[in-house]
Amino acid sequence: MSDRDTFHLPEFLRRFQIMIYTGDPLGDWLMIEDEIRDLLTSKVIDKEEFSLAMKEIDKRKRMYADETQ
Template sequence: MNSVYDVMQLLKRFGIYVYTKDRLADLEMMEDEIRELYKMQMIESKDFQIAILLLKQEQSRSKI
C-alpha cells in the first residue's frame, strides 16, 4: 500500500465505498472504516498501520 488510492481499493474489497465530495470528510470516514475492519479482525495489523499512516498524512496535507 503506497497511497490513499490503495486504501480505497482495500476498502472496496469489503464493499465499502466512500465519497462525500468533501476530501477531509472522506479521509476521516475511511479512517473510521479501517479502524472498524481492524477491530473485527478483517485486516492485518500491518495493513491497518500503513492505511492509518497514509490517511493521516493525506489529512495533514489537505488541511494546509
C-alpha cells in the first residue's frame, strides 16, 4: 500500500487473488474474513494490514445490513 491511511480492499483482495462470490453477500464477507485470517496465520500479512482489512470488511457488512433492512 502506498498510503497507510487509505486501505483499498479491492486491491488487497486482488493482490492475494481472493475472489469469492456465492450469491450471498454476507456469506461472501464471512468467507473473505476466513481467507484473511489464514493470511495472518501464515504470516503473509502483518497485524496492521489484517486489522485494516477486517475493519473495511466490517464496514461493508454493516452497509449491507443497513441496505437489507
